[in-house]
Amino acid sequence: MLQVKGLYGGYPGFRVLENVTFSAAPGELFGILGPNGSGKTTLLKMISGLLTPNKGEILINGKPLQNYSTKELAKITAVLPQVASEVFAYTVRETVSLGRYAHQRGLFGRTDSQDDLIIDEAMALTGVKIFQDKLLNELSGGERQRVFLAQALAQEPKVLLLDEPTNHLDLSFQKDLLDLLKKWTLEHELTVVSIFHDLNLASLYCDRLLLLKDGQISAIGKTDDVLEEERIREVYKTTLEVQPHPKVPKPQMILLPEEEEVSTIKIDESFLEITDDFAELISPFPLKVMAASANGAGIGWHSRFIMYFSDEFNEKESAVAMPATNPELVHFQTYEQTFILASVGRTQDVVNLCIFVNGNLSDEAYLQGIIAASEARALATGKSGSGGIVIASTQQGNPVEGEMLGNFIREGVREIVGKLKSNNDLV
Numbered sequence: 001m002l003q004v005k006g007l008y009g010g011y012p013g014f015r016v017l018e019n020v021t022f023s024a025a026p027g028e029l030f031g032i033l034g035p036n037g038s039g040k041t042t043l044l045k046m047i048s049g050l051l052t053p054n055k056g057e058i059l060i061n062g063k064p065l066q067n068y069s070t071k072e073l074a075k076i077t078a079v080l081p082q083v084a085s086e087v088f089a090y091t092v093r094e095t096v097s098l099g100r101y102a103h104q105r106g107l108f109g110r111t112d113s114q115d116d117l118i119i120d121e122a123m124a125l126t127g128v129k130i131f132q133d134k135l136l137n138e139l140s141g142g143e144r145q146r147v148f149l150a151q152a153l154a155q156e157p158k159v160l161l162l163d164e165p166t167n168h169l170d171l172s173f174q175k176d177l178l179d180l181l182k183k184w185t186l187e188h189e190l191t192v193v194s195i196f197h198d199l200n201l202a203s204l205y206c207d208r209l210l211l212l213k214d215g216q217i218s219a220i221g222k223t224d225d226v227l228e229e230e231r232i233r234e235v236y237k238t239t240l241e242v243q244p245h246p247k248v249p250k251p252q253m254i255l256l257p258e259e260e261e262v263s264t265i266k267i268d269e270s271f272l273e274i275t276d277d278f279a280e281l282i283s284p285f286p287l288k289v290m291a292a293s294a295n296g297a298g299i300g301w302h303s304r305f306i307m308y309f310s311d312e313f314n315e316k317e318s319a320v321a322m323p324a325t326n327p328e329l330v331h332f333q334t335y336e337q338t339f340i341l342a343s344v345g346r347t348q349d350v351v352n353l354c355i356f357v358n359g360n361l362s363d364e365a366y367l368q369g370i371i372a373a374s375e376a377r378a379l380a381t382g383k384s385g386s387g388g389i390v391i392a393s394t395q396q397g398n399p400v401e402g403e404m405l406g407n408f409i410r411e412g413v414r415e416i417v418g419k420l421k422s423n424n425d426l427v
């Protein structure tokens, strides 16, 4: 168990940390976040004993840090610095073996067979065993980072301190290293305190987070509570959105680039072409789409929307597409903020709807739009009805409220299905 209580301190004449308190338990991966210069490395240096606080306490297993001898401390804590600056002419195996140093007895400590087993396990887990005889200065930055992690793990510490462990690593090694760390942390009841710059990785892998701002705690707790949109915007002074991860219940930060100039183009019939084979709308820019029962169903960005009359038509795969009957049974209408394209499907009780919105929709508005379209279609056709429903929005300009969108859609769908019905008595 690591406890940090009321920590103050920094460098001569320059105070960095102010009243930092937290604890991290065995088996826990605890993340430290904060903008550049917020004091993350300073905090890690104090926990590893490199820097003495002006005030406050650091305890490992209930014992104050200063009461440990250097060798005792080297046995129970391991540090993986941000960039290993000195790269001596050691082999990979020799470097990892240094992790066992604090465990060796006698004047000329040598590794025994137990040490060798641990060294082999640490090298195998971090994927560095294949180049164990290579010299460290012959490795890439990412490979070296994994060697130093192997060294830290071989040390079998109780507390592992990491400064940006995924620095230099490519995407797959970032994931492999953190998966491995998570597993090792639980299996070996290790306490891991790690600095992260990548908030999304921290969200995926950490049990709890500490967010520093100007040397003080801005937030501490579960990932969901710390990675709150307004707080992250304020602390990092940037524009972003917090969205749920698509597969696991963890928040993810989506950076928003500076907005390009809002387009004044409105999606309407001028982008629509109707031939004997298809009715196709090509938008001059990608639209955000939520679609059901169509090629390209789900959520995504698309520019081409097709209702095709013949299965021979083979361009449909690269677009949001739905099968329809013939050009006579296609209708469209421009409304204030929407453009609705509708067709009778292959069986004549089916009506397809493509609803284009010139505005900015929230997720909720998309759902309300789909519900409104489905209800209005069922009412207008008198059947519970099926067929595709597509809502495609420019995501530019003013937000369109879900309820208002629902009303537009209900009115439009009623009118258009009415027209289709008058042309086709089977609907």
Ligand SMILES: Nc1ncnc2c1ncn2[C@@H]1O[C@H](COP(=O)(O)OP(=O)(O)OP(=O)(O)O)[C@@H](O)[C@H]1O
Pocket (backbone or CB within 6 Å): 011, 012, 014, 016, 034, 035, 036, 037, 038, 039, 040, 041, 042, 043
């Ligand atoms: N050796 C030093 N002497 C004096 N001031 C220092 C020293 N090291 C860091 N600082 C200052 O202390 C503050 C905190 O630095 P620290 O390295 O802890 O930040 P950090 O959150 O780790 O930043 P980064 O994300 O950029 O790594 C900064 O203002 C920095 O300029």
